[in-house]
Amino acid sequence: MIKAIAVEEGSNLTTSQIELAKRLMSERSFHRPFISRASSALVIAALMTFVVGCSTENSHPEFRLNLQDILAKMGQKPEDFQRSGDEDARKNYAKLQFMATALHAAFGDPDDPYLFPEVQWNAEEKKGLDLRKIKLAAGPFGGSANGEQRGLFRQHCAHCHGVTGDGAGPTAAFLDPYPRDYRQGAFKFKSTERTAKPTTDDLKRILRDGIPGTAMPSFLLLPNDEIEALVEYVKYLSVRGQTEINLAIDLFSNDEEVEPKKEAILETYLQPVVDDWAAAEELVVRPPARSESQTEQDLRESIAKGREIFFRKDAQCTKCHGPTGLGDGNDGAPEKDKLFDDWNKEKTPENIAYWLLPKKELRPRDLRMGIFRGGRRPLDIFRRIHQGIPGTPMPAGGRDEKNPTGPLKPEEIWNLVDYVRSLPFEDASEPAQFESHGATAMVEHP
Amino acid sequence: MGKFWSILFLMVPVLGIALFFWAPSAGYWLPRDNSVHGYQIDHLFNFILVLTGVVFAATEGALFWFVWRYDAATNRDPIKFTHGSHNLEVIWTILPAATLLFIAIYQMNAWADVKMRVPKNLPPTVEVTARQFEWRLRYPGPDGKLGTMDDIHHVNDMHLPAGEEVLIELKSMDVLHDLFLPHLRVKQDAVPGMSIPVWFRAKDVGTFDLVCAELCGWGHYKMKGRATIQSRAEYDKWLEEMAVAQAATQEPEKEEE
Amino acid sequence: MSMPSDRFLLATCLGLMCCCASGCGGVATANIPVPSPDPKLSKEIRESSGTATTASAAETEATPVAATTWGNLSGKFLYDGPAPDSARLAITKDEQVCGKHDLRDESLEVGAGGGLKNVVIFLADKKVSVHPDYEATAKDTIKFDNDHCRFEPHIMPMRTSQTLQIHNSDPLSHNSNLTPLGDRPFNQLISENNAVTYQFGKQQNVPVMVTCSIHPWMKGYVFPRDNPYVAVTGEDGSFEIKNLPAGKHDFQVWQEAVNGLAAKPEWKKGKFKLEIKEGDNDLGTIQVSAALFGK
Numbered sequence: 001m002i003k004a005i006a007v008e009e010g011s012n013l014t015t016s017q018i019e020l021a022k023r024l025m026s027e028r029s030f031h032r033p034f035i036s037r038a039s040s041a042l043v044i045a046a047l048m049t050f051v052v053g054c055s056t057e058n059s060h061p062e063f064r065l066n067l068q069d070i071l072a073k074m075g076q077k078p079e080d081f082q083r084s085g086d087e088d089a090r091k092n093y094a095k096l097q098f099m100a101t102a103l104h105a106a107f108g109d110p111d112d113p114y115l116f117p118e119v120q121w122n123a124e125e126k127k128g129l130d131l132r133k134i135k136l137a138a139g140p141f142g143g144s145a146n147g148e149q150r151g152l153f154r155q156h157c158a159h160c161h162g163v164t165g166d167g168a169g170p171t172a173a174f175l176d177p178y179p180r181d182y183r184q185g186a187f188k189f190k191s192t193e194r195t196a197k198p199t200t201d202d203l204k205r206i207l208r209d210g211i212p213g214t215a216m217p218s219f220l221l222l223p224n225d226e227i228e229a230l231v232e233y234v235k236y237l238s239v240r241g242q243t244e245i246n247l248a249i250d251l252f253s254n255d256e257e258v259e260p261k262k263e264a265i266l267e268t269y270l271q272p273v274v275d276d277w278a279a280a281e282e283l284v285v286r287p288p289a290r291s292e293s294q295t296e297q298d299l300r301e302s303i304a305k306g307r308e309i310f311f312r313k314d315a316q317c318t319k320c321h322g323p324t325g326l327g328d329g330n331d332g333a334p335e336k337d338k339l340f341d342d343w344n345k346e347k348t349p350e351n352i353a354y355w356l357l358p359k360k361e362l363r364p365r366d367l368r369m370g371i372f373r374g375g376r377r378p379l380d381i382f383r384r385i386h387q388g389i390p391g392t393p394m395p396a397g398g399r400d401e402k403n404p405t406g407p408l409k410p411e412e413i414w415n416l417v418d419y420v421r422s423l424p425f426e427d428a429s430e431p432a433q434f435e436s437h438g439a440t441a442m443v444e445h446p
Numbered sequence: 447m448g449k450f451w452s453i454l455f456l457m458v459p460v461l462g463i464a465l466f467f468w469a470p471s472a473g474y475w476l477p478r479d480n481s482v483h484g485y486q487i488d489h490l491f492n493f494i495l496v497l498t499g500v501v502f503a504a505t506e507g508a509l510f511w512f513v514w515r516y517d518a519a520t521n522r523d524p525i526k527f528t529h530g531s532h533n534l535e536v537i538w539t540i541l542p543a544a545t546l547l548f549i550a551i552y553q554m555n556a557w558a559d560v561k562m563r564v565p566k567n568l569p570p571t572v573e574v575t576a577r578q579f580e581w582r583l584r585y586p587g588p589d590g591k592l593g594t595m596d597d598i599h600h601v602n603d604m605h606l607p608a609g610e611e612v613l614i615e616l617k618s619m620d621v622l623h624d625l626f627l628p629h630l631r632v633k634q635d636a637v638p639g640m641s642i643p644v645w646f647r648a649k650d651v652g653t654f655d656l657v658c659a660e661l662c663g664w665g666h667y668k669m670k671g672r673a674t675i676q677s678r679a680e681y682d683k684w685l686e687e688m689a690v691a692q693a694a695t696q697e698p699e700k701e702e703e
Numbered sequence: 704m705s706m707p708s709d710r711f712l713l714a715t716c717l718g719l720m721c722c723c724a725s726g727c728g729g730v731a732t733a734n735i736p737v738p739s740p741d742p743k744l745s746k747e748i749r750e751s752s753g754t755a756t757t758a759s760a761a762e763t764e765a766t767p768v769a770a771t772t773w774g775n776l777s778g779k780f781l782y783d784g785p786a787p788d789s790a791r792l793a794i795t796k797d798e799q800v801c802g803k804h805d806l807r808d809e810s811l812e813v814g815a816g817g818g819l820k821n822v823v824i825f826l827a828d829k830k831v832s833v834h835p836d837y838e839a840t841a842k843d844t845i846k847f848d849n850d851h852c853r854f855e856p857h858i859m860p861m862r863t864s865q866t867l868q869i870h871n872s873d874p875l876s877h878n879s880n881l882t883p884l885g886d887r888p889f890n891q892l893i894s895e896n897n898a899v900t901y902q903f904g905k906q907q908n909v910p911v912m913v914t915c916s917i918h919p920w921m922k923g924y925v926f927p928r929d930n931p932y933v934a935v936t937g938e939d940g941s942f943e944i945k946n947l948p949a950g951k952h953d954f955q956v957w958q959e960a961v962n963g964l965a966a967k968p969e970w971k972k973g974k975f976k977l978e979i980k981e982g983d984n985d986l987g988t989i990q991v992s993a994a995l996f997g998k
Contacts, residue, residue: 065737073884075908075963075972081735097738104740105748114749171664186888191697195887210580210601217580217665218601221672249885253908254829260744261751290695313875314894319796319917330919332795337919342882345914376599377694388890393916395878397892407876407894414695421595 061110064164065100066183066244071354072346074253095251102247102265107240110163113138116266119274127278130232137233152226153233165237168356175215178357182234183241184343186391189374194387194396196283197276203231213371235277242273287382288410299418306419314407320364325423327366339364342391362392370424381417448517452510459506477628482647484631486556564643565611573615576623576636579665587689598688602671607681608651614644624660627673633659648675770832770948774979777943778986780819780936784993787811792920800875801852801918809857810960811996818940819991821858822964823910826932827953834946837931844868847925849877854923858910860933863903867925870898883911903927909957947979966991
C-alpha cells in the first residue's frame with residue numbers, strides 16, 4: 001500500500017513525507033505489542049466463552065433440588081447445612097444426597113427420564129404416566145437418531161418454567177404473574193374440583209388456548225402428538241416435584257428415615273400423587289344444565305339478578321373485584337394485607353432469600369377487561385366461581401352435595417356468569433371497547 | 447495483481463445478478479400472490495428491482511473498469527488532478543432526484559389503495575390484537591357486530607372468506623408488532639393504542655402463513671399463525687361452530703381428534 | 704484504532720465474559736452445598752424389591768411401648784420487658800360490621816400479669832401412647848369460629864382424627880384459606896351462620912395459618928397433631944398438658960412471631976428434652992426475653 005501511494009502520488013510528495021507516512025503506518029501495526037496481543041487474546045477468549053457458552057454445563061442438565069421448600073417451610077436454615085464437620089450438617093447433607101438419589105432412581109434425569117413400571121401408563125386402569133410421550137418431550141432440542149422430534153419441553157417451555165418445572169426459568173423473573181411451579185401440584189385453570197388435579201384435556205386446552213392476560217402463549221398450531229407429549233411431560237414434572245416435596249417433608253420436617261428401597265419410595269411418596277392425577281378425570285365439575293333457549297329478555301333479567309348477587313354480602317365479590325368490577329376492591333389495604341397467591345403469601349422477610357423469585361402481589365381480576373384467563377365459555381366462568389381458583393384468595397363459593405353450605409346456588413352462579421360476561425360491554429367501560437373504521441368512523445387514515 | 451482483484455470484485459455483481467435470475471426458478475422468490483391488489487405491489491417491486499438492478503450493474507461495471515484500467519502495476523499514465531466537474535455533479539444529483547420523485551409519484555396510487563382508501567361501510571371481518579407472543583382474534587358473533595357479548599374469540603388461527611373484501615382491525619396490546627401475510631401481500635405494523643384498518647380481497651382458498659414482521663421481543667419467532675382462506679359457506683360454518691363452542695355451558699362430548 | 708479504544712475493548716471483553724459466566728449460574732436459592740445423585744445407589748433402588756422390609760419397618764414403628772404411668776406438665780411463660788402495644792388492625796372492608804370491634808394484631812400478646820399469650824408447647828415425639836381419657840374426644844368435631852371478624856380461638860390445637868369445623872358467626876360471608884404442608888389445600892366461602900368441615904390428612908409440625916382473603920387482616924392458626932399433647936398458653940401465660948406418658952420426651956415451643964421460641968438459650972429452635980415423671984411436673988416460670996421478639 002505504501003508503495004502504491006508513493007508511486008501514484010510520487011510527483012507531489014517529498015521523500016520526508018513518504019517517510020512520515022511509512023512511520024505512521026508501521027507504528028500503527030507494530031508499536032503496541034502488549035496491548036494488542038492482550039486484547040486480541042481477550043477477544044478470542046470472549047468469543048470462545050460465547051461460543052462454548054453454558055454448553056459444557058448444560059450438555060447434561062440435572063433437575064434442581066427443591067431447597068426452597070425445605071428452607072422456607074420445613075424449619076431448616078442454611079446454617080444447618082453449612083457448618084463444616086458438624087454432625088447435623090453432615091446428616092442434612094446426607095439427607096439431601098439421598099433425596100437426589102431417590103428422585104434419580106424414580107424419575108431419571110432431564111435427558112433420560114425414567115419411571116417405575118408400576119407408575120407407567122396402564123390402559124386398563126387408566127392410570128399412570130406414558131413414558132414414551134415423556135421421552136418425546138424430554139432431552140435436548142432436536143431430532144433423535146430415529147428422526148423423531150425430541151426436546152419439545154426445552155424448545156417451548158423450559159425458558160419460563162425451568163428444566164425442573166419449578167417456574168423459575170431464565171425468563172421467569174420478568175413475568176407477571178410468574179410461570180406455574182409444577183412441583184407444588186397446584187393448577188389454577190381446570191375443570192375439576194378445587195383440590196383435584198387437572199385432567200389431561202384441561203392441560204391440553206391451556207396449551208392450545210394459552211392464558212390471556214399472562215405471558216403463557218397459545219400453542220394451537222402444534223400437532224396433537226406434540227401437545228400430548230408436552231402435557232404428559234408437565235404431569236411428569238409435577239409428579240416428580242410433589243414426590244420430592246413428600247420425601248422432603250418426611251426427611252426434613254418429620255426427621256424420618258426413608259429406606260433406600262423402591263417400594264418405600266413408590267408406596268409412600270410417589271403412588272399417591274399418581275393416583276391423584278388419575279382420580280382427576282372423575283372429579284370434573286359438571287354444572288346442571290341450563291335451558292337452551294335464552295331470549296334476550298331472559299339474558300337481561302339474568303344479568304340484573306347476577307348484579308344483585310355480585311353485591312350480596314354472602315357472595316362478597318366486591319370485596320376484591322370492587323363495586324365496579326375493576327379489580328380494585330382491596331386497594332385501600334395496608335401493605336401487609338395485600339393479596340397474594342399461596343406460594344407468594346408464604347414469602348416473608350425472614351425466608352425471602354430461600355425462594356427462587358421475589359414476592360409478587362396478586363391483583364384481583366379486572367372484570368371489565370374482557371380477559372378471562374381460565375377460558376371465556378360460560379362453563380369456564382361457572383367453574384371459576386363454583387370452585388374458586390386453587391392457590392389464590394378466590395374461594396369456592398358454589399353449593400353442591402359436597403359443599404351443602406356454599407352460599408351460591410347453581411342458578412345464581414349462572415346469573416353471576418352472565419353478569420360477569422356482560423361487564424366489559426357495560427356503559428361504564430368508556431371509552432367504548434371497539435371503534436370501527438369501516439362501518440362508522442369514516443376518518444381517513446393519514 | 448490489480449487485474450486479479452478487479453476480476454474478483456467483478457464477480458460480486460456478476461454472481462449477484464445471476465442469483466436473481468436463478469432464484470425464481472428454484473422457488474426462492476415472492477410467494478404466490480393470492481390477493482386481488484397484490485399485482486400492484488409485485489409490479490412496484492419488480493419495477494424498482496429492475497431500475498436499481500440497471501444502476502447496480504452500471505456502477506459495478508464502472509468500478510470494475512477503473513480498477514482494471516488504472517492498476518498500479520501496469521498503469522504508467524501520469525496522475526491527473528481535477529477540481530471536479532460542475533456539469534457532472536448537476537447530472538448525478540438531478541438524475542437520482544428525478545428518479546426518486548418519479549417513483550414517489552408512480553407508487554402513489556398503489557399506496558393509496560392499500561393504505562388510505564379505507565373501504566366505506568364495510569363492517570370489520572376480524573379484530574386482530576397482537577401481543578407478546580400470539581395473535582388474539584375477535585370475530586363478530588351472530589349479531590354481526592364487534593364489541594358485544596357474543597363475539598367469537600380465537601387465537602393464532604385466522605379464518606377469512608375468499609373472494610370478498612376483508613377488513614381487519616389491527617391492534618397491539620403491548621409493543622410494536624407487524625401483521626405479515628406474505629401470500630396476501632399484506633404487511634402492517636400494529637401500534638399500541640391505535641386501531642389500524644387493513645383490507646384486502648383474497649383470491650383462492652388455501653392455508654397461508656401469518657407471521658410477525660417486527661422484532662417484538664425474545665419470543666418474536668413464536669408469533670407464527672395460520673391464515674385459512676375459505677369459501678363463504680365454509681367460513682360461515684366455521685364461525686357458527688366457534689360460536690356454539692364458545693357459548694358452551696356443558697362440557698362437549700369429547701374433543702375432536 | 705487508538706489507545707482508549709483498546710481499553711474500551713478490554714472492558715467490553717471482560718464485561719462480556721462476566722455476563723456469560725453469571726448467565727450460566729441461573730437462580731440460586733441459598734448458598735448450600737448441593738449433592739448430585741449417587742448413580743450406584745440409584746441403580747440399586749431401581750432394582751430393589753423391598754416389600755418385606757417396609758412391612759417389617761412399619762410393624763416396628765406401629766407399636767410404641769404402651770405406657771402405664773402418666774404425668775402432667777405445667778408451666779408459665781412470662782414476657783420479660785415492657786408490655787408491647789399490639790397495633791390496631793386497619794379495617795379496610797365491611798367497616799359497618801368489622802369496624803365496631805377493636806381488632807388488634809395478635810402476633811405478640813402480653814396479658815395483664817406479664818403472661819405471654821398464645822405460646823404453643825407440644826410433644827414432638829414421633830410415636831407416643833395416648834392416655835385412655837383422650838379416646839372419648841378423638842373423633843370430635845372441633846369448632847373454629849369466624850367471630851367479630853377474627854378467628855376464635857386465635858390458635859386452635861386439634862387431633863388429626865378430629866374434624867375441623869370452620870363456623871361463621873358474623874352477618875356476612877368469610878372465606879377460610881389454609882394450605883397445610885403436604886396436605887389438601889382448602890379455601891371455601893362460608894356464609895352467615897353456616898359452617899364447613901375439613902379433615903386433615905396428616906399432622907403438621909408447625910401450626911397452619913388460616914386467613915380470610917375477603918378480610919385480609921384476619922389471621923388464625925390450626926394445629927393438627929396425631930396426639931393430643933398440645934397446649935396453648937392463656938392470658939396469664941400458663942399452660943398444662945395432662946396425662947403424658949411418663950418417660951423422656953422431646954418437646955417443642957412455638958410462637959407465631961418467631962416460630963421456634965428459644966425461651967431458654969439451650970432450647971435450640973425451641974426444642975428441648977424433658978423427663979416426665981408420674982404425677983405433676985412443673986416447668987416453672989420461664990422468662991422470655993423481649994429481645995427474642997426484636998423489642
